[in-house]
Amino acid sequence: xxxxxxxxxxxxxxxxxxxxxxxxxxxxxxxxxxxxxxxxxxxxxxxxxxxxxxxxxxxxxxxxxxxxxxxxxxxxxxxxxxxxxxxxxxxxxxxxxxxxxxxxxxxxxxxxxxxxxxxxxxxxxxxxxxxxxxxxxxxxxxxxxxxxxxxxxxxxxxxxxxxxxxxxxxxxxxxxxxxxxxxxxxxxxxxxxxxxxxxxxxxxxxxxxxxxxxxxxxxxxxxxxxxxxxxxxxxxxxxxxxxxxxxxxxxxxxxxxxxxxxxxxxxxxxxxxxxxxxxxxxxxxxxxxxxxxxxxxxxxxxxxxxxxxxxxxxxxxxxxxxxxxxxxxxxxxxxxxxxxxxxxxxxxxxxxxxxxxxxxx
Amino acid sequence: xxxxxxxxxxxxxxxxxxxxxxxxxxxxxxxxxxxxxxxxxxxxxxxxxxxxxxxxxxxxxxxxxxxxxxxxxxxxxxxxxxxxxxxxxxxxxxxxxxxxxxxxxxxxxxxxxxxxxxxxxxxxxxxxxxxxxxxxxxxxxxxxxxxxxxxxxxxxxxxxxxxxxxxxxxxxxxxxxxxxxxxxxxxxxxxxxxxxxxxxxxxxxxxxxxxxxxxxxxxxxxxxxxxxxxxxxxxxxxxxxxxxxxxxxxxxxxxxxxxxxxxxxxxxxxxxxxxxxxxxxxxxxxxxxxxxxxxxxxxxxxxxxxxxxxxxxxxxxxxxxxxxxxxxxxxxxxxxxxxxxxxxxxxxxxxxxxxxxxxxx
Numbered sequence: 001x002x003x004x005x006x007x008x009x010x011x012x013x014x015x016x017x018x019x020x021x022x023x024x025x026x027x028x029x030x031x032x033x034x035x036x037x038x039x040x041x042x043x044x045x046x047x048x049x050x051x052x053x054x055x056x057x058x059x060x061x062x063x064x065x066x067x068x069x070x071x072x073x074x075x076x077x078x079x080x081x082x083x084x085x086x087x088x089x090x091x092x093x094x095x096x097x098x099x100x101x102x103x104x105x106x107x108x109x110x111x112x113x114x115x116x117x118x119x120x121x122x123x124x125x126x127x128x129x130x131x132x133x134x135x136x137x138x139x140x141x142x143x144x145x146x147x148x149x150x151x152x153x154x155x156x157x158x159x160x161x162x163x164x165x166x167x168x169x170x171x172x173x174x175x176x177x178x179x180x181x182x183x184x185x186x187x188x189x190x191x192x193x194x195x196x197x198x199x200x201x202x203x204x205x206x207x208x209x210x211x212x213x214x215x216x217x218x219x220x221x222x223x224x225x226x227x228x229x230x231x232x233x234x235x236x237x238x239x240x241x242x243x244x245x246x247x248x249x250x251x252x253x254x255x256x257x258x259x260x261x262x263x264x265x266x267x268x269x270x271x272x273x274x275x276x277x278x279x280x281x282x283x284x285x286x287x288x289x290x291x292x293x294x295x296x297x298x299x300x301x302x303x304x305x306x307x308x309x310x311x312x313x314x315x316x317x318x319x320x321x322x323x324x325x326x327x328x329x330x331x332x333x334x335x336x337x338x339x340x341x342x343x344x345x346x347x348x349x350x351x352x353x354x355x356x357x358x359x360x361x
Numbered sequence: 362x363x364x365x366x367x368x369x370x371x372x373x374x375x376x377x378x379x380x381x382x383x384x385x386x387x388x389x390x391x392x393x394x395x396x397x398x399x400x401x402x403x404x405x406x407x408x409x410x411x412x413x414x415x416x417x418x419x420x421x422x423x424x425x426x427x428x429x430x431x432x433x434x435x436x437x438x439x440x441x442x443x444x445x446x447x448x449x450x451x452x453x454x455x456x457x458x459x460x461x462x463x464x465x466x467x468x469x470x471x472x473x474x475x476x477x478x479x480x481x482x483x484x485x486x487x488x489x490x491x492x493x494x495x496x497x498x499x500x501x502x503x504x505x506x507x508x509x510x511x512x513x514x515x516x517x518x519x520x521x522x523x524x525x526x527x528x529x530x531x532x533x534x535x536x537x538x539x540x541x542x543x544x545x546x547x548x549x550x551x552x553x554x555x556x557x558x559x560x561x562x563x564x565x566x567x568x569x570x571x572x573x574x575x576x577x578x579x580x581x582x583x584x585x586x587x588x589x590x591x592x593x594x595x596x597x598x599x600x601x602x603x604x605x606x607x608x609x610x611x612x613x614x615x616x617x618x619x620x621x622x623x624x625x626x627x628x629x630x631x632x633x634x635x636x637x638x639x640x641x642x643x644x645x646x647x648x649x650x651x652x653x654x655x656x657x658x659x660x661x662x663x664x665x666x667x668x669x670x671x672x673x674x675x676x677x678x679x680x681x682x683x684x685x686x687x688x689x690x691x692x693x694x695x696x697x698x699x700x701x702x703x704x705x706x707x708x709x710x711x712x713x714x715x716x717x718x719x720x721x722x
């Protein structure tokens with residue numbers, strides 16, 4: 001086995017080593033069944049145990065209250081972009097969105113297919129470098145949608161807005177389970193697994209019963225309706241078994257590491273280390289996000305020239321620090337430091353960036 | 362590692378041992394990248410190489426002609442049940458379906474959501490024990506849909522009907538890549554991976570350019586439109602990376618074993634062994650499917666009593682022959698013997714069934 005690198009990709013992203021080792025062990029013989037975890041029937045008690053444990057761990061770690069259902073679905077968060085308005089739309093009531101960047105934009109585009117969309121606030125005026133916290137709520141909206149973390153801009157809602165009586169829908173794909181959330185504000189929260197939870201191929205939807213009731217009252221294609229997946233325990237059809245299984249192993253690891261309070265402290269520390277380095281670099285490194293909106297998950301920054309950025313990415317790679325190039329739509333650099341990125345990885349990156357500055361400033 | 366069992370589950374199902382071993386090797390360090398195959402970015406050249414190889418292998422092994430696109434999508438074949446009529450529907454033209462059992466029924470249900478459905482033939486009159494090959498085509502239909510293999514009844518279209526000028530759409534989820542097909546008859550063929558290709562979590566859609574053009578002319582949600590996935594090489598959003606990767610390994614194995622001509626011979630032999638045993642059991646074992654419609658993938662049969670069926674399933678399990686219980690909706694027994702089930706597995710099952718008959722007849 002080669003040396004394990006530090007993987008700063010924005011997703012698919014680094015996973016807990018312990019979870020990967022456990023998965024490796026089960027890949028030919030799952031729990032003594034004589035079958036791979038990829039071969040067992042989703043209707044077997046062995047796989048049902050995986051589904052149950054994964055669901056229970058999400059509920060426990062996120063402190064999801066009674067009255068919310070936890071679903072494991074295929075198709076990615078991008079599929080939820082159109083399933084959400086279709087399930088939750090109410091005649092005569094617009095969909096309200098806050099526009100914070102590429103992911104919010106993608107969600108807004110799909111909602112327009114199912115009705116009127118009102119964008120209550122946008123940070124487009126400053127190239128999506130901040131979270132627009134001040135906006136006029138629309139009490140008539142079917143729901144209010146926010147993107148809790150934008151991976152491309154590197155901005156994050158560290159606390160959620162008060163939606164009043166309107167159901168708050170949160171795309172938490174890139175900061176899922178990275179800090180405790182206030183469920184009294186949330187009606188639906190969803191996340192593709194491949195950033196902060198597990199491998200690509202499964203999406204978690206946590207949805208309050210009253211919103212499932214909206215879906216139940218409609219005529220929807222079977223696979224679109226949240227009611228189907230609630231009633232069938234996410235097994236109307238064959239679920240993405242291996243992605244769910246590896247997510248379960250990552251959830252176990254998260255629990256062993258002390259759960260969300262511990263993970264939040266760690267994530268603050270990891271992000272703090274990089275932002276302090278940026279702020280104390282005398283302008284050699286420039287943070288992209290406004291300070292009050294800085295993401296703890298995706299640290300975006302620029303160097304004095306694009307040439308230096310390219311050099312920095314290449315030299316980092318040679319040192320085993322992978323995936324630091326910013327998203328192709330915005331350029332620059334980005335360090336994605338999700339739950340599974342170790343403090344050691346972040347310290348190694350910080351050390352490298354200090355040395356790079358000394359050699360190139 | 363425990364003894365490897367013979368897995369006769371209907372899906373998720375047995376996979377080639379060689380593919381699993383290779384995946385195990387890559388689970389911590391993919392091709393010397395220092396990352397798991399579950400951790401690498403889908404935008405990396407390493408993953409693009411996986412996607413390209415998997416696609417090229419499907420094209421080569423299935424002899425898919427120019428003018429057809431090969432897509433890798435999430436959500437399962439059940440999601441295609443509604444995406445197909447939505448993409449391919451044409452104003453004023455009904456959807457034509459042949460009704461052959463549970464899977465055809467599920468597909469028909471979703472199509473009704475998008476327009477008029479005409480069921481041109483059905484084998485419901487004989488409990489879906491045969492493929493209704495004689496029917497009056499509807500030349501005005503937007504397409505004609507068949508389910509090439511029904512896992513529950515154990516019946517299969519061993520050759521496809523001539524659809525005339527109407528595009529033929531084939532749900533080949535359970536006999537994908539098990540025998541060569543005549544692409545001159547086919548307009549779209551789709552399959553969930555978890556029966557005959559790879560692990561659960563990815564669906565292959567092979568679609569002819571003129572049907573993509575129908576999708577392109579419509580206003581559809583981004584993730585629904587085949588045009589999106591054609592234009593983005595199945596990477597509009599993060600694809601189910603690990604399921605695609607393991608499917609690629611299984612495709613390599615299929616190629617090494619001689620591809621489809623060889624696999625078809627093997628599948629005929631495997632199924633023939635079991636059907637001959639059934640036919641020569643003096644009625645102790647009774648085949649469920651009509652002889653002219655017998656599936657090579659799912660061999661369904663009954664014993665004289667349900668009690669004996671239960672005993673047979675239990676004794677088989679004790680001998681390492683797993684998953685022989687029939688689908689809960691119909692009872693009886695079922696041996697699913699997809700591509701990856703070895704002749705040795707089928708011979709071991711046949712030997713057991715002979716002994717069981719001797720002891721219990």
